[in-house]
Amino acid sequence: MKEILLMTHVMLGVACILATLWVFVDVLNASEANDGRIKLISRLSPLAMGLCFLVAGYWYVNLYPADKAIILKGPWPFAHDLFMETKEHLVIVLLLLTAYLPITTSGNLYRNLGARRLTLVVSALIILTGLVMEGEGAVISMGVRMGLLPH
């Protein structure tokens, strides 16, 4: 169950990144034809991130303390002290960025350069922060593995 929750949150995070990347590319080519699609996909990003946040939050509060103890006793304590500590706080801003994305796409993007630029900036922040979260998650997992290896 623990592993399923862990992988579900990773997959939802990837889904959020991919949905946002789709929005980014579509906005670069914004027209009346793809306006509806941009608005639809921009709503999938906060949906995926919201579900990811709930699953990851449950896992962090209820299941992570055992992993944390292993990490802190192992050779990679920074996997918790730096990577998990920053991840658990930066992810809150990522959630807010995804919630903001549909607001930026609500206008006529194909007629409004400023709205397009705002959407591109917010999308880029979501994609980059999301990739940082995925990378930090990998380091945290490696921290657990290092703690379980005989040393």
Place this chain on the structure above:
Amino acid sequence: MEHNRASNHAAAFGVSLAVASLANALLVTAKEKNPKVLAFMKGFTGHHWITHCVFIIGIFIVLGWLLTRVNGGTGIRLTFSNLIVILVGGVLLGAATIVGFYLIEG
């Protein structure tokens, strides 16, 4: 010219997001440096991180809603360029503060 001005909700919640990001960083340093703050946050919901999320998400929603109501309901007046500077500045400064704090204190 009108197209250069961000919509009411985009401006309000963009500024709110920047403020929430900075508040997020301030709350991290406050709870990590002050045991009383951490104890209060643990006691409020049972876990400091849940309380942290409630506060920051609450700031984003409440401040964003309040900012849409100013100027007789027309909201704050911001160009897209200024909004992008405020938004990116707030998010990056908040993130840099958190990373810097744990690099030094972690």
